[in-house]
Amino acid sequence: MNTELTPTEPPQKGRSDLTSIASIGTGNMGTALIKGIMSADEKLDVRATTNSAASAKALAEELPSAAITSLEDDAGANRKAAAGADFVFLGVKPWMMADTVADLAPSLDANTVLVSMAAGVAIADLATLAPKNKIVRIMPNTPSAIGHGVIALAPSAEVDETTVDTLRTLLSGAGLVVALDETEIPAMTGISGSGVAYFFLLAETMIAAGVKMGLSEETAKQMVVATADGAGRLLSEKPDPSAQRQAVSSKGGTTLAGLQTFIDAGLFDIAEAAAQAAGNRSLEMEKENSQVING
Ligand SMILES: NC(=O)C1=CN([C@@H]2O[C@H](COP(=O)(O)OP(=O)(O)OC[C@H]3O[C@@H](n4cnc5c(N)ncnc54)[C@H](OP(=O)(O)O)[C@@H]3O)[C@@H](O)[C@H]2O)C=CC1
Numbered sequence: 001m002n003t004e005l006t007p008t009e010p011p012q013k014g015r016s017d018l019t020s021i022a023s024i025g026t027g028n029m030g031t032a033l034i035k036g037i038m039s040a041d042e043k044l045d046v047r048a049t050t051n052s053a054a055s056a057k058a059l060a061e062e063l064p065s066a067a068i069t070s071l072e073d074d075a076g077a078n079r080k081a082a083a084g085a086d087f088v089f090l091g092v093k094p095w096m097m098a099d100t101v102a103d104l105a106p107s108l109d110a111n112t113v114l115v116s117m118a119a120g121v122a123i124a125d126l127a128t129l130a131p132k133n134k135i136v137r138i139m140p141n142t143p144s145a146i147g148h149g150v151i152a153l154a155p156s157a158e159v160d161e162t163t164v165d166t167l168r169t170l171l172s173g174a175g176l177v178v179a180l181d182e183t184e185i186p187a188m189t190g191i192s193g194s195g196v197a198y199f200f201l202l203a204e205t206m207i208a209a210g211v212k213m214g215l216s217e218e219t220a221k222q223m224v225v226a227t228a229d230g231a232g233r234l235l236s237e238k239p240d241p242s243a244q245r246q247a248v249s250s251k252g253g254t255t256l257a258g259l260q261t262f263i264d265a266g267l268f269d270i271a272e273a274a275a276q277a278a279g280n281r282s283l284e285m286e287k288e289n290s291q292v293i294n295g
C-alpha cells in the first residue's frame with residue numbers, strides 16, 4: 001500500500017499512459033464500484049481516499065494495489081489523490097458533496113472528468129461547484145463489487161463521445177452500464193440503485209418465515225441464498241420473469257397458493273410505491289442539496 005501520496009510524487013509514476021482514477025470517499029458504494037472496475041482492468045492507476053485512518057487501513061485490504069490515503073492522516077489527501085487523474089469518482093455522502101467538491105475543484109486539471117455517484121445531487125449543481133470540469137452523474141448498485149452491478153450513466157452535454165466510451169469501458173468491469181438522461185436517474189434509483197435492497201429485504205423475510213415454520217436459521221439462510229442465486233442466474237439466462245414464474249406454478253399446486261398471498265396483499269402496488277418513494281426521495285434530495293450549494 002502506498003500511503004504517502006503527494007502531487008510531486010504521483011502514485012504509479014511512469015504509468016502516465018494508463019488511465020488514472022481517483023475515488024474520493026471510498027465506502028460501501030465507492031469500494032464496490034472501484035473493486036469491480038479494478039478486477040476487470042488490473043493496469044489502472046487507482047488512488048482512493050477515506051475520512052478516517054481506520055477506514056483507509058481496512059480499504060487497503062480490499063484494494064491492495066490502490067494508493068489509499070485518509071483525511072485524518074493528511075488534510076490534503078483528496079486534492080492529492082485527484083491531482084492529474086483522468087476520472088475522479090465522487091463517493092462521499094450526498095450532503096458532503098458541496099464541501100468536498102468545493103475543496104477539490106481549484107486543484108483539478110481541466111481535463112479531469114468528475115463522476116458523481118451521489119444520489120440526489122444534480123449535474124447542474126456539481127457544475128456550479130467545479131465549473132472548469134466536465135461532469136458525469138452515475139447511479140450504481142452494490143453488486144458492482146463482483147462485476148454484476150447495474151450502473152446508470154448520465155453525462156452532461158459537454159462530455160464528448162470518446163470520454164463516455166472510455167468511462168463506459170471502465171464501468172463495464174463493474175456490471176451492466178446503461179446510458180440514461182439525468183431525468184431518468186430517479187426511476188433507475190427506485191428499481192435498481194436502491195432496488196437491490198428490496199431483493200435483500202425479501203430474502204430476510206423469507207429466512208424469517210422459514211425459521212417460523214421450523215427450519216434452523218442456518219438452513220433457512222442457506223436455502224434462501226441459494227434460491228436467490230438460482231433465480232437470478234436463471235432469469236439472466238432466460239430474461240422473462242413472468243414465464244419463469246409460470247414455469248414454477250402447477251395448477252392447483254403450492255406455488256400458486258404462495259403467489260396468491262403476495263398478490264392479495266397488493267405486491268404490485270407495494271413494489272410500485274416503493275420505487276416511487278425512492279425516486280421521489282432522490283428528487284427531494286436534489287432540491288435540498290441544490291439549496292445548500294446555491295445558498
Ligand atoms: N450504498 C449504496 O448502495 C449506494 C450509494 N450511492 C451513493 O454513494 C455515496 C456513498 O454512499 P455509501 O458508500 O453508502 O457511504 P459510506 O458512508 O459507506 O461511504 C462514504 C465514504 O466517504 C468517506 N468520507 C467521508 N468524508 C470524506 C471526505 N471529506 N473526504 C473523503 N472521503 C470522505 C468515508 O470515510 P470514513 O469511512 O472514514 O468515514 C467513506 O469511505 C453516496 O453519495 C450515495 O448516495 C449510490 C448508489 C448506491
Ligand SMILES: O=C(O)[C@@H]1CCC=N1
Nearest residue numbers: 118119189193194195
Ligand atoms: O440509499 C441511498 O440513498 C443510496 C442511493 C441508492 C442506494 N443507496
